[in-house]
Amino acid sequence: MAEYVSPDARIFDADFDWEAAAAQDAKPINPIAELARARVSRRDFIKSAIASGAAVSAAGYVFGAAGTAQAQSASAGGRLVSLKVNGQTRRVDVMSQETLAFTLRYKLGLTGTKLGCDRAECGACTVLLDGMPTYSCSMLTLTVRNKAITTIEGVKGKDGGLHPVQKAFVKELSPQCGFCTPGQVMSAVALLKHNPKPTRDEARHAMSGNLCRCGAYENYLDGVMRAAREA
Numbered sequence: 442m443a444e445y446v447s448p449d450a451r452i453f454d455a456d457f458d459w460e461a462a463a464a465q466d467a468k469p470i471n472p473i474a475e476l477a478r479a480r481v482s483r484r485d486f487i488k489s490a491i492a493s494g495a496a497v498s499a500a501g502y503v504f505g506a507a508g509t510a511q512a513q514s515a516s517a518g519g520r521l522v523s524l525k526v527n528g529q530t531r532r533v534d535v536m537s538q539e540t541l542a543f544t545l546r547y548k549l550g551l552t553g554t555k556l557g558c559d560r561a562e563c564g565a566c567t568v569l570l571d572g573m574p575t576y577s578c579s580m581l582t583l584t585v586r587n588k589a590i591t592t593i594e595g596v597k598g599k600d601g602g603l604h605p606v607q608k609a610f611v612k613e614l615s616p617q618c619g620f621c622t623p624g625q626v627m628s629a630v631a632l633l634k635h636n637p638k639p640t641r642d643e644a645r646h647a648m649s650g651n652l653c654r655c656g657a658y659e660n661y662l663d664g665v666m667r668a669a670r671e672a
């Protein structure tokens with residue numbers, strides 16, 4: 442079984458291309474800002490989708506339902522790919538610069554994956570790729586076509602209900618506002634799969650890639666340790 446490495450450690454251990462990252466920083470891809478720039482209301486979007494009767498492409502949502510030059514160039518650069526998400530094969534049109542977080546949230550409707558910093562700092566967007574926790578905001582979708590992607594929507598217990606980690610988080614009142622919770626769950630699930638009985642320090646290290654603005658770190662750690670005890 443592969444050794445567990447937390448997502449932030451993986452970024453710093455890997456041959457991270459800082460020049461490419463800096464170039465991307467110069468032109469940040471911020472889906473919320475793109476939506477605001479496009480000035481497309483939800484009503485316009487729904488009208489357009491109903492009128493076309495076609496499968497909804499997020500490129501239309503982001504760049505304008507009427508089909509602007511941007512949308513045409515985006516779709517020209519898009520590629521229809523198959524992704525393995527939560528045990529299902531999902532076909533989706535993907536642009537070359539598109540991040541996995543964007544695809545999951547805005548094209549596949551899996552909004553349980555949150556976007557916090559959108560730059561590999563907070564862990565809100567953590568998903569599992571072949572069981573390893575990964576920041577989906579910093580992973581190009583086209584690079585994960587052969588990997589099994591698990592999002593918070595695909596996490597469940599053996600009985601189909603809540604996963605032991607989720608139950609433990611509830612019992613320990615771990616979430617405060619809850620925004621970071623999906624990412625915390627994904628990291629904890631990955632940790633316990635690779636190391637079912639971690640020490641508190643090991644758990645703290647494994648969860649260190651998930652920031653919590655509410656400061657509920659000890660509550661989340663209590664949840665991880667409870668899940669390890671009760672699993």
Ligand code: FES
Nearest residue numbers: 557559563564578
């Ligand atoms: S949104 Fe991906 S690490 Fe913050």
Ligand code: FES
Nearest residue numbers: 617618653654655
């Ligand atoms: S519970 Fe609010 S950010 Fe973590």
